[in-house]
Amino acid sequence: MVTSMLNIIRRVCCRQAYHHQLSRLATASTQTRGLMAGPSMRPQEGQGVTPRRAVLYVPGSDERKLAKLSGLTVDCAVMDCEDGVAANRKDVARETIRKTLGSLHLPTVGDLAVRINAVDSGLAEDDLKEVLQAERLPDTLMIPKVESVSHLQWLADKLSAHFGPNPPSSPFKLVIFVESALGLLRLANICEEGQRLSRTTPFFTLEGVVFGSDDFCADIGATRTPEATELLYARQKVVTIAKAYRLQAIDLVHIDYKDLDSLEKQSLEGARMGFTGKQVIHPNQIPIVQKAFSPSPERMEWAKALIEAFEEHQHSGKGAFTFRDSMIDMPLVLQARNILKMADVTKDKPQ
Amino acid sequence: MVTSMLNIIRRVCCRQAYHHQLSRLATASTQTRGLMAGPSMRPQEGQGVTPRRAVLYVPGSDERKLAKLSGLTVDCAVMDCEDGVAANRKDVARETIRKTLGSLHLPTVGDLAVRINAVDSGLAEDDLKEVLQAERLPDTLMIPKVESVSHLQWLADKLSAHFGPNPPSSPFKLVIFVESALGLLRLANICEEGQRLSRTTPFFTLEGVVFGSDDFCADIGATRTPEATELLYARQKVVTIAKAYRLQAIDLVHIDYKDLDSLEKQSLEGARMGFTGKQVIHPNQIPIVQKAFSPSPERMEWAKALIEAFEEHQHSGKGAFTFRDSMIDMPLVLQARNILKMADVTKDKPQ
Amino acid sequence: MVTSMLNIIRRVCCRQAYHHQLSRLATASTQTRGLMAGPSMRPQEGQGVTPRRAVLYVPGSDERKLAKLSGLTVDCAVMDCEDGVAANRKDVARETIRKTLGSLHLPTVGDLAVRINAVDSGLAEDDLKEVLQAERLPDTLMIPKVESVSHLQWLADKLSAHFGPNPPSSPFKLVIFVESALGLLRLANICEEGQRLSRTTPFFTLEGVVFGSDDFCADIGATRTPEATELLYARQKVVTIAKAYRLQAIDLVHIDYKDLDSLEKQSLEGARMGFTGKQVIHPNQIPIVQKAFSPSPERMEWAKALIEAFEEHQHSGKGAFTFRDSMIDMPLVLQARNILKMADVTKDKPQ
Known part of the structure; x- marks a missing residue:
């Protein structure tokens, strides 16, 4: 699922958001951002x-x-x-x-x-x-x-x-x-x-x-x-x-x-x-x-449904769209992705 | 009204507060503050x-x-x-x-x-x-x-x-x-x-x-x-x-x-x-x-009345004074001025 | 009492915490912290x-x-x-x-x-x-x-x-x-x-x-x-x-x-x-x-009792301990000390 999500993200996101995702998913990324005095990219809440x-x-x-x-x-x-x-x-x-x-x-x-x-x-x-x-x-x-x-x-x-x-x-x-x-x-x-x-x-x-x-x-x-x-x-x-x-x-x-x-x-x-x-x-x-x-079951359900809706709208070429009375664009999609990632990292860990 | 207010301000304010006002009212002031690494003066919420x-x-x-x-x-x-x-x-x-x-x-x-x-x-x-x-x-x-x-x-x-x-x-x-x-x-x-x-x-x-x-x-x-x-x-x-x-x-x-x-x-x-x-x-x-x-009618009434009271007290040589149970000095006068200025800038704009 | 407290602190605290206390109690300490671009040590809320x-x-x-x-x-x-x-x-x-x-x-x-x-x-x-x-x-x-x-x-x-x-x-x-x-x-x-x-x-x-x-x-x-x-x-x-x-x-x-x-x-x-x-x-x-x-009587009572309990536990070699349902270690002891110090400084001053 991670691979198919990555492909979708690669297609739909602007390059920066994509790098952003990549760096969070990466096991041990050490590249720098190429900005003056910039912190290097490090994985966060991700695998590894x-x-x-x-x-x-x-x-x-x-x-x-x-x-x-x-x-x-x-x-x-x-x-x-x-x-x-x-x-x-x-x-x-x-x-x-x-x-x-x-x-x-x-x-x-x-x-x-x-x-x-x-x-x-x-x-x-x-x-x-x-x-x-x-x-x-x-x-x-x-x-x-x-x-x-x-x-x-x-x-x-x-x-x-x-x-x-x-x-x-x-x-x-x-x-x-x-x-x-x-x-x-x-x-x-x-x-x-x-x-x-x-x-x-x-x-x-x-x-x-x-x-x-x-x-x-x-x-x-x-x-x-x-x-x-x-x-x-x-x-x-x-x-x-x-x-x-x-x-x-x-x-x-x-x-x-x-x-x-x-x-x-x-x-x-x-x-x-x-x-x-x-x-x-x-x-x-x-x-x-x-x-x-850890993400709550309700947050995980919200995140999964939002990402599904996002993918549908991307395939049909729509950008911002309405989901459960809220206007959704990339930032909320990124938040939903964070939730699923965190759930994935901690799923085998005891609560 | 702006001119007469400016004259009053020029008389009553210390030079810095006066410059402060001027810069906010100015259309395109570009002078710097003359401080190390200081932001230049720019108009804010003012005309222009x-x-x-x-x-x-x-x-x-x-x-x-x-x-x-x-x-x-x-x-x-x-x-x-x-x-x-x-x-x-x-x-x-x-x-x-x-x-x-x-x-x-x-x-x-x-x-x-x-x-x-x-x-x-x-x-x-x-x-x-x-x-x-x-x-x-x-x-x-x-x-x-x-x-x-x-x-x-x-x-x-x-x-x-x-x-x-x-x-x-x-x-x-x-x-x-x-x-x-x-x-x-x-x-x-x-x-x-x-x-x-x-x-x-x-x-x-x-x-x-x-x-x-x-x-x-x-x-x-x-x-x-x-x-x-x-x-x-x-x-x-x-x-x-x-x-x-x-x-x-x-x-x-x-x-x-x-x-x-x-x-x-x-x-x-x-x-x-x-x-x-x-x-x-x-x-x-x-x-x-x-x-x-936009400033509310209540805030505008308060601002106008405060500035009137301020002018009276300035003419009679009093500094801090009491207005509606509060002690008033320059900072509150500046706030009142901000409100009237904002009202002026947006008065012909639709709400 | 200050001297005996200082002796106890000297014994029990790590050196940094001890310096910390000392500087706060000092009348006119001017030594620097020896850190790059560091503020110098000055008394705070202390005597002097x-x-x-x-x-x-x-x-x-x-x-x-x-x-x-x-x-x-x-x-x-x-x-x-x-x-x-x-x-x-x-x-x-x-x-x-x-x-x-x-x-x-x-x-x-x-x-x-x-x-x-x-x-x-x-x-x-x-x-x-x-x-x-x-x-x-x-x-x-x-x-x-x-x-x-x-x-x-x-x-x-x-x-x-x-x-x-x-x-x-x-x-x-x-x-x-x-x-x-x-x-x-x-x-x-x-x-x-x-x-x-x-x-x-x-x-x-x-x-x-x-x-x-x-x-x-x-x-x-x-x-x-x-x-x-x-x-x-x-x-x-x-x-x-x-x-x-x-x-x-x-x-x-x-x-x-x-x-x-x-x-x-x-x-x-x-x-x-x-x-x-x-x-x-x-x-x-x-x-x-x-x-x-000024510290309230309740806070002063809490501070005094906490410091007494702390001293007892230090003598018996215990570190963190339980006091009124809370786990106590050095930070809370320092807070208690601050309270007593402030009370001492202001005790002859009118409220």
Whole structure:
């Protein structure tokens, strides 16, 4: 079906929209857009990209909780060296993570990540050294509190020093955190540099941006409300920049882990804004979040019917047309395609 | 009345506010602000600028719909080569537009525009060539999906190659579209370059920015809701940048063309945000939109009374004063002046 | 208590968070972050910084209102040369301010400021000259309508010319206004330059940014609503940039000075967004605003209990922990600390 859709798209779309589609469907497109200072084309939400609808943190110092991961089905699990670990347990955390990486079998965890401490913390180098000694390396590295392009250069330098002339067969996936006003101000530059290093070094591929809402609130002196109106600018700016660079955008954590109704509401809102996933801190949050960031049956029915109608009208040479009382042209067709693509990527994944 | 108001303003305002007013009233001011990398002063919503409260798209491939334009009264009508035209009808569209431009008499259309395909589409050059052969050229050119300053340079180059040493007697009016995360990220640079080319070439004058919300949503993976909360950041950023460069800002399209109540609500909201107009896709939407983007009788009464009160207080040497329970100073006077100016510009135009 | 808290923080936090705290507690830290183009570390809401929860304007031309200041208790009072003064009373205003500065005893005004006219107005130089002749200089200078880094250089140049080789023993505190689309677009650059000049000249220290909402609305053609949805982008962008540069952020004025319920609601909303204070235009607004920008007893109780729980869990080596049904880690601890700090700074100040 993908091939026949591609043929249709090739015929009907202007070249740019077609390239747009292609790049989203591509497994590992690395061509650039040919624009000044332009982000390179990267696949997004397409095949070859790891879905991260739910991103679950587990404190690296808690052996019991880490062991429980083997019974969990989740898109992304994060062994945490940072905020979830007390300062006097940092050594324990990184050692426990190293051992657990080598011993734990996690067939139902899609993406296994380690979050090291912030580059400015003085702890990051020790974290990284220990993790890189593990028998099995994590799929993804997560860097919190990125506030400068130099943080990404630091990572490239450390990995280069570690691997020497024998880089890993496939680069680490990299996910960075924006958690301060300064980080948000510089996010576009940081993503730009992250993509440049992804192209020019063999060590990592920047795949996503996480919005660390609670650190951000502390930084700007804001107070969280249930509606999160105070974070609207920051959240939508994070989505816009992430998507401009074809990166995943991971939304804020819902810290009241007992209120699942409110979690669902917030998750659906994040998905509507364009976030591709959400941070979770309790296993009970996983299924609600993963469902919210998957297309609903109603949306899939709408998308399929719209694309069918679109194809009919294209064959008969009509452009814009009416569908269920709305005027449809290419942008809505692209939205419908996004929905079906996302459904395809996550169809074998547990919700 | 304009002259006496100007005299009053000259006396009462600080020099900057006075220049501010002057530039808005001026027919074709081109002086720069004398600031580093500053946008040049351009008229806005003032005399000499084409109002574009409603911007109506008509598919260029649909001869019957184009012919109907002669019976419509609308601020701006757009003959469309882009999203409203099926891929296998692009040739037909540009030919039909060329012929219609030469033959159709449109006394009740304020501004006649052609939207060519995106510069990256591979179709734009053919569109432009055909349109430039028309017996009567359009007033305005519209360029969709602008994501780079190079798109504007492309247009200047093509027009220069076409016209050679004999540029058109008056430059085309130019309206550009922001329809992607990347376009939004670069919008300030794009407007800056658009203004530079408007000053340094005889081919076009950048007058407005359209927010293409549905393409934008497809690009960032967002889902449209009736309240459009998911687009708040993008819409308000578009308004801010457009106004910083003294450009019109044209708001999103309301695709459910049967729900006129909801259209009115969304139009009024856009006007309150600072948008100067809105895209429409059905003739029934025109009067509602043009009314929403015109000052209401209540607002005009408020503006007139406030300015009268202001003049009295100025003559008696009082600064800030109380008017209907609110403390009034220059900013509110400027707002009142904007309202009367807009009313003046659109007073002979149909709603 | 501060010392013991610092010791605990030193032990438990990663180095960055610790520096973060330190800089906020420091009286006059001037070290830079060591990042490219990075704002320097400055104290924020901490000891040594003047609270400006309410910022009250008094027209400089109104001797009677200026005299009434001696009976008012307010964080910050502004003798205004700008929007509150009629154009034919500018001379009177600056003379009256000079005399009043020398004669008035204001023990219950925390910070005494003068707002001169905008640098582009042609009036600013005369304002400044007159004010600098006063027997007692104001604590703070306020510059409205800043739209360019050159406005700050102008101020440094004028002060340098006035003081020659004998700069004032302590620099003026400087508060700037963002009141236009262009000013908002350039705000980060302006703050950057303000901090650079604060470090490299002995004349002023940039402490805050005021959002001039009504001039901003006039500039972008927006219409104010009670909910101020149309200003969400601008307000949250101002907070984000101000906080990235460790500056105070002063929120919009509530012009309907009789509606105190609505004032309270808007003040609390601004405080939740991260604003540190609000402009007021009537003495009756002061206590409501100062209370809204102070931590509530409930928030202080929450903050104290959370920090106690945090310390216990740190001693026992646990990282993230559950507190009142929420998962707590460092970001929430930092928020709790902010609340207690703010309470400490304002505890001897009148509400």
